[in-house]
Amino acid sequence: xxxxxxxxxxxxxALPAWIWFAIFFVVPIxxxxxxxxxxxxxxxxxxxxxxxxxxxxxxxxxxxxLIRSLIYGGIATLIMLVLAYPMAYWIAFxxxxxxxxYLFLLLLPFFVSFVLxxxxxxxxxxxxxxxxxxxxxxxxxxxxxxxxxxxxxVIGGLVYNFLPFMVxxxxxxxxxxxxxxxxxxxxxxxxRWAAFRKVVLPLSLPGVxxxxxxxxxxxxxxxxNARILGGTGNTMIGNIIQTEYLTNNDYPxxxxxxxxxxxxxxxxxxxxxxxxxxxxxxxxxxx
Amino acid sequence: MTExxxxxxxxxxxxxxxxxxxxxxxxxxxxxxxxxEVVQAVKGVTLAIAEGEFFSLLGPSGCGKTTTMRMxxxxxxxxxxxxxxxxxxxxxVPPNKRDVNMVFQSYALFPxxxxxxxxxxxxxxxxxxxxxxxxxxxxxxxxxxxxxxEKRRPREMSGGQQxxxxxxxxLVNRPRALLLDEPLGALDLKLRQxxxxxxxxxxxxxxxxxxxxxHDQSEALTMSDRIAVMNDGLVEQLAAPREIYERPxxxxxxxxxxxxxxxSGAVDRVESGCAVLKLGEHGRVLVAEASQRAGDxxxxxxxxxxxxxxxxxxxxxxxxxxxxxSEVVYxxxxxxxxxxxxxxxxxxxxxQNALDSSSTAERGDAVWLSWQPHHSYAIGS
Ligand SMILES: Nc1ncnc2c1ncn2[C@@H]1O[C@H](COP(=O)(O)OP(=O)(O)O)[C@@H](O)[C@H]1O
Ligand SMILES: [Mg+2]
Numbered sequence: 162x163x164x165x166x167x168x169x170x171x172x173x174x175a176l177p178a179w180i181w182f183a184i185f186f187v188v189p190i191x192x193x194x195x196x197x198x199x200x201x202x203x204x205x206x207x208x209x210x211x212x213x214x215x216x217x218x219x220x221x222x223x224x225x226x227l228i229r230s231l232i233y234g235g236i237a238t239l240i241m242l243v244l245a246y247p248m249a250y251w252i253a254f255x256x257x258x259x260x261x262x263y264l265f266l267l268l269l270p271f272f273v274s275f276v277l278x279x280x281x282x283x284x285x286x287x288x289x290x291x292x293x294x295x296x297x298x299x300x301x302x303x304x305x306x307x308x309x310x311x312x313x314x315v316i317g318g319l320v321y322n323f324l325p326f327m328v329x330x331x332x333x334x335x336x337x338x339x340x341x342x343x344x345x346x347x348x349x350x351x352x353r354w355a356a357f358r359k360v361v362l363p364l365s366l367p368g369v370x371x372x373x374x375x376x377x378x379x380x381x382x383x384x385x386n387a388r389i390l391g392g393t394g395n396t397m398i399g400n401i402i403q404t405e406y407l408t409n410n411d412y413p414x415x416x417x418x419x420x421x422x423x424x425x426x427x428x429x430x431x432x433x434x435x436x437x438x439x440x441x442x443x444x445x446x447x448x
Numbered sequence: 449m450t451e452x453x454x455x456x457x458x459x460x461x462x463x464x465x466x467x468x469x470x471x472x473x474x475x476x477x478x479x480x481x482x483x484x485e486v487v488q489a490v491k492g493v494t495l496a497i498a499e500g501e502f503f504s505l506l507g508p509s510g511c512g513k514t515t516t517m518r519m520x521x522x523x524x525x526x527x528x529x530x531x532x533x534x535x536x537x538x539x540x541v542p543p544n545k546r547d548v549n550m551v552f553q554s555y556a557l558f559p560x561x562x563x564x565x566x567x568x569x570x571x572x573x574x575x576x577x578x579x580x581x582x583x584x585x586x587x588x589x590x591x592x593x594x595x596x597x598e599k600r601r602p603r604e605m606s607g608g609q610q611x612x613x614x615x616x617x618x619l620v621n622r623p624r625a626l627l628l629d630e631p632l633g634a635l636d637l638k639l640r641q642x643x644x645x646x647x648x649x650x651x652x653x654x655x656x657x658x659x660x661x662x663h664d665q666s667e668a669l670t671m672s673d674r675i676a677v678m679n680d681g682l683v684e685q686l687a688a689p690r691e692i693y694e695r696p697x698x699x700x701x702x703x704x705x706x707x708x709x710x711x712s713g714a715v716d717r718v719e720s721g722c723a724v725l726k727l728g729e730h731g732r733v734l735v736a737e738a739s740q741r742a743g744d745x746x747x748x749x750x751x752x753x754x755x756x757x758x759x760x761x762x763x764x765x766x767x768x769x770x771x772x773x774s775e776v777v778y779x780x781x782x783x784x785x786x787x788x789x790x791x792x793x794x795x796x797x798x799x800q801n802a803l804d805s806s807s808t809a810e811r812g813d814a815v816w817l818s819w820q821p822h823h824s825y826a827i828g829s
Contacts, residue, residue: 341556344523347543348550349570349617359569363560 197416207412219417223401227422230398231429233312234381237319238327241376242369244320245327249368252328253335264332267325279318279389286314286390310392318386323379327372334368335361373433378426398422468535469496470625470657471520471548476529478515489515491681492529497625497659497674499534502651504660506668507678508704513661514553516678517627520659521550533624544573549618550627554634555610557602563589563613564598570621588620591650608639615650625657632667644671665705669693677701694751695825702749702827709755709795712747715740722765722821728790730761731769734821747827752798754823757785757809762818771795773813785809787817 197215201207220227252263270278285292288307296302308314338361346356384399391397398418405415478490490512497503505513518524519531522543531539538546549570558566567588571581589595592612602610611631618626631647632640648671651658662668668675669689676686677700685697696702699710711733713725723738725746733748740746750767762768774794775786785797795817799808809815 339554339556341552341554342558344543345550345552345556345558345617346569347523348521349621350544350573351569352544352573355573360558360560 193416193419196412197420199413201413203410203412212413215413215417216421219414220421222414223398223418226396226398226401227418227425229396230381230422231425233316233319233387233395233397234377234383237316237323237380238373238377240316240320241324241327242373245324245331245372246365246369249328249331249335253332253338264329267328271325275322276385276389279322279385282314282318282321283309283389309390310395312395314390315387315395315397318390319380319383322383322386323376326375326379330371330375331365331368334365334371338364370434374430378430381426382422467498469532470499470501470534471497471659472530472532472535473516473520474530474532476516476519476526476531478512478519478524479527488681490519490526493678493681493683494529495676495683495686497657499624499657500655502648502658502660502671502673504662504668504672504675505678506662506665506675506704509663511678512681513663513678514629517550517629517659517661520625521548521627522546547624548627549621549623551614551618551629551631553629553631555602555614557610557613557617559602561601562598563594563600563602563605566602566613567598567617567620569617574621584620585616588616591619591653592616607635608643611635611643612646615647619650619654619656622654623656625659627659627661629661630663631660632662640667647671669705677704679704696749696827699747699749699827702825707752707796707798708749709752710747710749711793711795712745715742715744715746717742720765723826727769729770731789733767733769733824734765735824735826736821738826740826748824749827750795750819750824752784752796753782754819755795755797755817756819757787757797757799758816758818759809759813761816766818766820767824768816768818769795770814770816773809773811773815776809776811783808787815 195209196207198209198211198213199207200210200212200215248267252260252267256263284290286308287293288309289297293302293306293308297304297306308317342364343356343360346360347353351359381397382399384397384403387395387397387400402415402418402422405411405418473493473495476490476493477488480487480489493512493516505516507513515524519526522538522541522545526539529539530537533547558569561569564585567585568581571584576584585598586595589598592615594609594612594616597605597609602613605613611634614631615628628647632643635643644667647658647660660668660671669692672689674686674688675692677684677692679700685692685701687695687697692701693705696705696708702708702710711725711727713727713733715723715738716726716732717724718738718741721736723735723740723746725733725735725748727733735746735748738746756762769789771787771789773785774788775784777784779798780801782798782800785799787795787797789795797817
């Protein structure tokens with residue numbers, strides 16, 4: 162009896178988590194899946210008709226924004242990776258006793274709301290704002306120069322907002338690399354570059370993997386940056402879902418789009434995990 | 449300094465020709481800045497290690513063994529002094545350009561690589577041809593008895609196996625010298641003893657200079673050609689194991705290596721080359737080869753197993769002191785006696801367990817202890 166109870170203990174302890182997961186994840190997903198197959202409108206109500214055509218219609222109508230979101234998310238993730246890796250490397254290996262301070266600085270922006278920060282970037286980048294205004298009147302920039310409402314502004318915003326989520330997992334992975342193992346590489350005739358490429362980089366790949374997941378998914382689905390920093394030509398799928406849901410009250414279309422986005426991201430993650438998350442890459446890096 | 453030269457000469461004489469030492473440290477000092485204070489981890493080490501030698505750095509934890517080793521490997525630059533490999537000054541040469549390899553205390557295997565890739569790492573960096581790599585790695589894995597396990601990851605192996613991978617990974621490069629920092633420290637006693645024999649065999653097989661760091665005196669004594677006993681950043685004695693054991697140069701060495709008894713007093717007279725020191729009313733200690741003269745203070749060490757216990761007063765030109773047995777510990781092969789002398793000093797005596805147990809002394813017995821003059825060693829303070 163005691164044995165049974167001891168064996169059950171971990172499950173019992175995990176029960177609140179499971180309940181939380183069921184209520185706040187499984188139920189909404191199921192509800193959304195159901196809504197995505199209904200027809201009707203807000204006034205007359207939605208009927209479950211299993212109309213899978215909702216998906217075809219939504220994707221047909223909004224594939225431009227869907228693809229654009231994936232491209233923006235992808236580019237932003239790549240830029241973040243390029244920026245974050247050296248930052249994480251520097252903090253982990255050169256940070257010395259100030260490591261925690263640098264990490265705190267990295268997280269400092271989180272003390273201000275995400276939307277507010279994005280809006281202030283809007284002010285900064287405004288055509289005649291505090292940054293470009295003086296430069297333009299000084300004749301250093303042409304009068305029609307603008308950043309706001311371009312790809313650059315939206316991708317820049319995504320990079321700015323999600324960068325810490327890339328830095329942190331990479332930092333954690335680098336921090337866990339045993340310095341003796343790196344020394345062993347030097348001892349075995351590796352140059353600095355070879356030691357990095359053959360030992361440090363492969364050992365930090367789990368962090369890179371996590372960082373990419375933690376930034377690509379929210380960046381691709383993000384509606385805030387495109388709305389505040391983008392123009393009409395920069396609309397992302399997140400904006401469409403929001404509009405369909407809140408403005409047009411077209412719940413089936415919004416749900417179908419959400420599911421499509423989720424499916425695309427899941428497939429992407431799966432392919433990515435198969436190619437990068439497995440030992441194949443490590444094996445290749447070892448050569 | 450003198451014993452260092454003696455050591456090098458001995459090694460040179462053995463090979464019949466003067467030889468450039470594989471490793472030379474010349475007045476090497478290493479200072480660290482810790483919390484704004486200068487800490488001298490190594491306070492001035494000068495030594496020469498001959499090619500093909502099994503050389504040990506022995507000393508208590510924190511005496512500077514690892515720091516010394518890391519300066520030879522190139523991970524630390526000496527604050528002062530010169531490091532030479534085969535006569536070449538390498539003091540400022542980075543580790544990847546030094547022809548020595550290190551076996552780390554924690555092995556430091558590459559966790560993301562198979563055993564095979566770990567061992568091939570050094571050869572790959574040196575751009576050795578692939579066929580040659582295959583041959584040498586295969587050969588080395590056979591030597592360390594890991595054939596058939598080349599696809600394993602380090603974490604899938606036992607401590608002893610990881611140890612052998614670390615050894616193979618370093619040896620496969622055929623370095624001029626192999627540096628081993630307490631390589632057996634993480635293994636249990638049985639495995640450690642097996643690996644000691646294994647290491648000696650491998651060293652004979654490959655003929656590479658081994659520099660072996662350990663705090664385990666028995667390990668150093670059984671494996672080494674020569675030992676440098678370190679204490680507090682300095683070499684206290686550098687000599688062959690037997691010499692270190694039988695003739696400790698300092699009180700520290702005497703105390704650190706095995707069990708040793710320390711007796712102090714003043715030289716009473718010098719008789720036929722032996723300094724005689726009086727202990728108590730009837731006690732005398734004869735010291736062969738002492739440079740002290742009558743009246744000089746002297747400290748003498750004697751090993752517990754050199755002492756004989758008897759109930760009658762021994763005669764002849766030998767050391768003889770009186771005492772009372774205060775403790776007897778049965779240790780299987782031998783008994784260990786603690787004998788308290790009249791002046792309060794305690795002497796440890798090991799007596800082999802004879803078939804006839806009538807000779808054993810009991811607690812409280814008044815006994816005589818005796819030993820030969822050449823088993824007493826006068827030591828520097
Ligand atoms: N990087 C360092 N910074 C400051 N002090 C150090 C450093 N490395 C070693 N020391 C000090 O130097 C002394 C010798 O250390 P070490 O060579 O590791 O000794 P051992 O290997 O004999 O145990 C110790 O007192 C240690 O605290
Ligand atoms: Mg050490």
